[in-house]
Amino acid sequence: MSALLAATGVHKSFDGFRVLDNVSFAVPERGLTGIVGTNGAGKSTLFAVVSGQLDADSGRVSFADADIVGMPPLRRARLGLGRTFQVPREFAHLTVRENFLVAARREYGETLRSVFIGWGRVRREETRLVERADGWIDFLNLRAVADKPAGTLSGGQKKLLELGRMLMTEPRCILLDEPFAGVNPVLVEEISNRIRELNATHGIAFVIIEHHLEALKALVQHLYVMDQGRVIADGEPAAVLAEPRVLEAYMGGVI
Amino acid sequence: MTAYLVAVGIVALIYMLLTIGLNLQYGYTGLINFGVVAFFAIGAYTAALLTLAGWSLAPAFVVAMVAAGLLAYPIGLLSLRLSDDYLAVVTLGFSEVVRLVIQQERWLTNGVQGLPGIPRIFQTLGIGEYAELATLAVLVLCNLAAIAVMLHLVRSPYGRLIQAIRDDEVAVEAIGKDPRRLKVQVFMLGSGLAGLAGAFYAHFITYLSPDQFLPLVTFYVWIAMIIGGTGRTSGAAVGSLILMVFLEGSRFARDWIPGVSEVQMASVRLALVGLALILFTIYRPQGMMGRRQ
Amino acid sequence: MTLVDFCNLLINGTIEGLLIALPALALTLVMGVARFPNAATGDYMTVSAYAGIGVQALGATSIVVAGLGAIAAGAAISVVFYLWVFRALRGRPPVASLVAAIGVAFFSRSMLTLFVGHDQQTFNMPLVRAWNFGGVRLLPTDLYVAAIALIAMALLFALLHLTPIGRQMRAIADNPDLARACGIRSGRVLLALWAVVGALCALGGMMFGIKAVVSPELGWELLIPAFAAMILGGIGSPLGAVAGGVLLGIASELSVPFVGPSYKIAVAFALLLLVLLLRPRGLFGKAIAAR
Numbered sequence: 001m002s003a004l005l006a007a008t009g010v011h012k013s014f015d016g017f018r019v020l021d022n023v024s025f026a027v028p029e030r031g032l033t034g035i036v037g038t039n040g041a042g043k044s045t046l047f048a049v050v051s052g053q054l055d056a057d058s059g060r061v062s063f064a065d066a067d068i069v070g071m072p073p074l075r076r077a078r079l080g081l082g083r084t085f086q087v088p089r090e091f092a093h094l095t096v097r098e099n100f101l102v103a104a105r106r107e108y109g110e111t112l113r114s115v116f117i118g119w120g121r122v123r124r125e126e127t128r129l130v131e132r133a134d135g136w137i138d139f140l141n142l143r144a145v146a147d148k149p150a151g152t153l154s155g156g157q158k159k160l161l162e163l164g165r166m167l168m169t170e171p172r173c174i175l176l177d178e179p180f181a182g183v184n185p186v187l188v189e190e191i192s193n194r195i196r197e198l199n200a201t202h203g204i205a206f207v208i209i210e211h212h213l214e215a216l217k218a219l220v221q222h223l224y225v226m227d228q229g230r231v232i233a234d235g236e237p238a239a240v241l242a243e244p245r246v247l248e249a250y251m252g253g254v255i
Numbered sequence: 256m257t258a259y260l261v262a263v264g265i266v267a268l269i270y271m272l273l274t275i276g277l278n279l280q281y282g283y284t285g286l287i288n289f290g291v292v293a294f295f296a297i298g299a300y301t302a303a304l305l306t307l308a309g310w311s312l313a314p315a316f317v318v319a320m321v322a323a324g325l326l327a328y329p330i331g332l333l334s335l336r337l338s339d340d341y342l343a344v345v346t347l348g349f350s351e352v353v354r355l356v357i358q359q360e361r362w363l364t365n366g367v368q369g370l371p372g373i374p375r376i377f378q379t380l381g382i383g384e385y386a387e388l389a390t391l392a393v394l395v396l397c398n399l400a401a402i403a404v405m406l407h408l409v410r411s412p413y414g415r416l417i418q419a420i421r422d423d424e425v426a427v428e429a430i431g432k433d434p435r436r437l438k439v440q441v442f443m444l445g446s447g448l449a450g451l452a453g454a455f456y457a458h459f460i461t462y463l464s465p466d467q468f469l470p471l472v473t474f475y476v477w478i479a480m481i482i483g484g485t486g487r488t489s490g491a492a493v494g495s496l497i498l499m500v501f502l503e504g505s506r507f508a509r510d511w512i513p514g515v516s517e518v519q520m521a522s523v524r525l526a527l528v529g530l531a532l533i534l535f536t537i538y539r540p541q542g543m544m545g546r547r548q
Numbered sequence: 549m550t551l552v553d554f555c556n557l558l559i560n561g562t563i564e565g566l567l568i569a570l571p572a573l574a575l576t577l578v579m580g581v582a583r584f585p586n587a588a589t590g591d592y593m594t595v596s597a598y599a600g601i602g603v604q605a606l607g608a609t610s611i612v613v614a615g616l617g618a619i620a621a622g623a624a625i626s627v628v629f630y631l632w633v634f635r636a637l638r639g640r641p642p643v644a645s646l647v648a649a650i651g652v653a654f655f656s657r658s659m660l661t662l663f664v665g666h667d668q669q670t671f672n673m674p675l676v677r678a679w680n681f682g683g684v685r686l687l688p689t690d691l692y693v694a695a696i697a698l699i700a701m702a703l704l705f706a707l708l709h710l711t712p713i714g715r716q717m718r719a720i721a722d723n724p725d726l727a728r729a730c731g732i733r734s735g736r737v738l739l740a741l742w743a744v745v746g747a748l749c750a751l752g753g754m755m756f757g758i759k760a761v762v763s764p765e766l767g768w769e770l771l772i773p774a775f776a777a778m779i780l781g782g783i784g785s786p787l788g789a790v791a792g793g794v795l796l797g798i799a800s801e802l803s804v805p806f807v808g809p810s811y812k813i814a815v816a817f818a819l820l821l822l823v824l825l826l827r828p829r830g831l832f833g834k835a836i837a838a839r
Contacts, residue, residue: 051429077431089426091419093486101412102419103430109412110432112440115404122412169430287643289650333824341779341824343646344585348772348817359810474650518666525658532651536644537636 002065004029004205005050005081005173010059012045019045020056021229027173027222031205032195034216034237037226038249043209044086046226047175050207051083052076064172080172084179086209088158092151096142099150099161100133101126103168129168136164140194156183159191167198173205180212188212192219217241225249261387265459267499268394269452274479274491275401276448282485283409284441285421287339290330290346291476293353294323294446296468298453300357300364303373303463312376316454323450324443331442335435342442350470357465369464376458394455398492401448405488417441418486474528475502481535501527549805552683557801563690565777565797566697567759570752571770572777572789573704574745580721580784581741582634584645588652589774590767592746593753595656596622597762600754601669611671615754622750623743625656630742653768661764669762671754693755700751701790704744708786713740721784772813773800776820782830791831 003026012020020042027033037043048054050061052073061069063081077083091099106129108114109122137146140160145153150161159179166174176195180188192215198204210216216223216237223237227249233240240246273291280286302319306312334345357364364370376393377386408414420427420434427434457463479498483490505527509520549557571589578586599621600614608614629652637645678685708714716737719727728734753767777796781788800815807815823830 053425072428073425074428074431074433077429082431083429085426085429089423089429091422091426093422094415094418098415099419102415102427102432105431106412110416110437112413112437112444115408115411115413126412165426165430287646333821336824337828340585340642340646343643344772344775344779345820345824347587348775348813348820351769351772352814352817355811355814359808471654474654477647519662522658522662525654526662529651529653529655529658533633533648533655536648536651537633540640540644 003027003062004031005063005207006061007046007050008060008062010046010049010061011057012042012049012054013057018229020049023059023226023229023231025224025231025234027205027207029172029205030199030203031222032199032220033205033207034220034223035207035209035226036211036213036216036223040228041226042229043226044177047083047177047209051081051175077169077171080170081175082166082169082171082173083175084159084162084166084177086177086181088155088162090150090153090158090161093149095147096150096153096161097130097133097137097146099165100136100168101129103165104129104133105168105170133168136167140164141190156187156191159183160194163191163194167204171204173207176206176208178209178211180210180215188215195219213241258384258387261391263499263503264391265387265394265455267495268391268398269456269459270476270479270498271398271491271495272394272401272452272455273449273476274483274495275398275405275488276445276452277476277480278483278485278488278491279405279408279448280441280445282480282487282490283414283421284417284438285339285424286335286438286442286445287343288346288442288445289343289470289473290348290350290353291449292468292470292472293346293350294327294449295453295456295472296350296353296357297326298323298450299457299463299468300370300453301450302454303370303457304363306374306458307370307372312374312458316451319454320447320451323453324447327443327446328439331439335438335442347470347473350468350473354465354468357468364463364465367465369462371462373457373461373463375461376455390455390459397451397455402488402491409488413437421486471525471528474532478528478531478535481539553805554802555684557804558798559684559686560690561798561801562794563694563759563797564801565794566694566790567752567755567793568770568773568777568797569790569793570697570700570748570755571767571774572781572793573701573786574748574752575774575778576781576784576786576789577717577741577745577748579778581717581738582638582645584642584649585775586745587646587649587771588629588656589745589749590769590771591653591656592622592626592749593756593767593770594762594764595625595660595753595767596746596750597753597757597766598660598664598669599750600757601671601762604672609672611673611758614671615751618750618754619747620750622746622748622753624746626742626746626749627739629656630738634742635738657764657768664764666764669757671758671762673758689758693758696751697755700748704748705786707744713737717741769813772820773816776816776823778830779820780823780830782832785830785832788830788832 006026008024010020010023023046035043045054049056052071055070060067063079066079068076091102094102106125108118109125114122137143140163142157142160142164145157153161179191183191195206199206208216208220220237222234223240224231224234225240225246232249233243233246273295277288277291280288298319301322302315305315305318330345330349334342358366375386376390380386416432417437420437424434475498479494480490482497483494505520505524509515571593574589575586596618600618603614603617633648633652634645637648673689676688678687708718716732719732720734720737756766756770773796777792778789780796781792796816796819799819800812803815
């Protein structure tokens with residue numbers, strides 16, 4: 001089976017400093033993949049390259065059998081490759097429900113024309129989308145804050161909001177950038193369960209960058225470990241984390 | 256006295272059109288337009304030149320609006336390739352270039368001597384002093400229409416998306432939407448409204464010269480918008496009224512304070528505008544929504 | 549256009565460009581560290597030039613003394629507005645500083661016209677005749693002005709690259725958080741930076757005043773050319789600002805035979821648009837300027 005998302009031999013340097021050095025990884029359809037590494041290991045840069053915020057110096061990135069190198073982020077998102085951000089980027093002055101609705105794929109309501117003509121068509125589209133947005137809002141347990149401005153949410157709620165907003169775009173694969181950072185343990189469990197459910201029932205593949213090893217180990221099927229811009233190990237999570245060089249690189253000094 | 260109030264009202268309503276346009280651009284979409292006066296000037300000169308050439312007013316006004324909107328297209332397209340700070344710089348430069356062109360191209364605009372004898376609105380109806388009152392009424396209607404469209408627009412899916420662009424453009428791209436198309440459209444819409452305001456202005460003042468279109472005018476509009484509250488539809492009305500009280504008040508103040516020349520009063524006005532811009536940004540940050548970087 | 553005409557335009561353009569580079573450097577320094585286009589740059593130039601005139605009016609005949617007075621005034625006004633306005637706006641979106649900068653520009657210009665008036669002023673300079681090399685004319689004054697601009701730039705580059713405070717400025721421009729983590733006390737560095745910015749504006753204002761006349765619109769009219777020079781060179785790159793200034797100066801002089809002298813601002817603006825269209829990060833800029 002060919003991979004849904006694959007990076008092959010990706011290099012990226014900043015001012016002569018190698019941030020990504022021959023990085024390759026692959027995510028199968030419906031896969032749950034994790035990437036761990038210390039600060040500065042290159043995880044976030046890798047995400048930026050995969051989602052299109054940065055261009056790699058060399059290497060290939062493909063998604064759903066299409067070469068996506070050089071493709072701007074919005075086109076990658078339209079292909080079904082979504083991402084969340086380490087520091088949530090909610091639309092602060094819009095309500096939670098509006099945040100969801102903005103993200104929906106639509107045919108008509110976003111054209112300037114629709115402001116002036118075809119209100120009935122917009123309304124029908126809107127009714128359908130509100131229903132779908134409310135479905136995800138309930139799924140993510142955000143019903144109580146649905147009409148509040150997103151800027152007033154807690155950190156954990158903003159992470160859920162970003163995930164939900166992504167779901168509205170009907171993605172095939174979501175890149176999650178530290179979904180558990182700054183989130184309380186109860187919510188960590190909650191978010192993990194949601195991810196599992198989305199993966200199992202909707203077939204969405206996930207790639208997750210995390211520091212929170214325990215949660216990640218229990219969640220993903222395949223784990224990559226990065227250190228100083230390279231992938232130093234990958235495989236089944238428990239096995240990978242037991243490898244000596246992983247222990248040395250990733251947890252050196254901590255444990 | 257009534258005639259005076261009507262005149263002040265007309266100018267206030269012209270500023271209100273400008274403020275509504277800027278509020279759509281900056282308040283709702285986050286576009287920093289520092290060249291409002293350029294589109295105002297283009298509207299004014301376009302309409303004036305057409306009516307002086309014998310056109311009737313209504314089509315001239317429509318062409319003025321369209322011309323201002325269309326000129327916004329290349330400017331928006333170029334500068335919006337980059338971050339919004341560029342739009343600020345480019346529009347500011349554009350407004351100075353437009354003024355320069357008006358000054359230099361005498362064959363078209365009569366340069367610094369200006370264009371006199373622009374027909375008044377409703378002049379041909381022969382209703383005498385009621386013409387001004389009728390102008391006021393038409394301006395009220397135009398403003399109401401503009402506000403109605405704005406209210407509808409900002410609550411539509413389209414309006415939701417432009418506000419999302421204002422709040423976080425990177426996130427908008429991450430959900431697969433193209434901010435540029437909407438930014439250019441909004442920039443054109445607001446500029447078209449400024450063009451319409453210019454057409455009204457030309458046919459109310461009946462005389463145009465390049466020194467009526469200094470960058471100062473742009474920042475009058477900015478202050479009106481900030482006072483009224485960015486991203487609030489009702490704000491434009493409040494802001495333009497307060498601005499008019501200030502502008503007219505400074506004119507009266509000169510009559511009361513002896514020994515102040517008009518030139519000095521112009522300096523004082525400029526100083527107060529500068530001070531207002533400084534103090535509002537420091538002490539009333541909610542007037543400036545801004546986008547997270 | 550004959551070769552001689554061409555040479556004259558080339559020389560004039562280079563000199564103009566070296567002078568434009570001074571405010572362009574001021575803009576690029578602020579852009580690099582405080583991340584907003586400082587629209588008050590032009591009016592800092594104007595106020596400083598008037599300060600130089602004022603020093604001469606007080607009886608100092610030496611143009612050097614007048615220049616020092618202008619630099620002191622430029623540094624002072626720049627630091628005062630930093631302390632009052634731009635420091636309060638740190639950490640807020642750049643648009644706040646940008647709007648405030650327009651306010652600062654209007655405020656300082658209006659104070660000037662309120663107390664000094666709108667009359668044009670000139671520096672007392674000994675009248676000198678231009679050297680003539682078979683039709684190629686060179687004014688000694690222009691040569692001095694260009695030399696001073698070059699010396700100022702050399703001093704600035706020495707400051708940025710050879711002194712601890714200059715290195716700290718560059719560190720803050722590179723990565724403010726990292727600089728703070730490394731223990732750089734940004735308050736002191738920023739104060740020095742704004743003083744340097746003011747001094748650059750002052751020098752620019754003086755030099756333009758010496759070359760032509762001093763009027764309340766002097767700096768404001770140079771703002772767009774200075775912006776164009778900065779963007780042409782690449783935002784945040786001091787070397788780029790100088791190169792951009794010189795290129796812009798030459799381009800606008802060479803355009804004079806075709807579009808007339810009054811359209812210099814328009815030429816600068818057209819060049820600005822062209823750069824945005826073809827190479828948004830400028831000649832020496834990093835790719836970060838473009839999204």
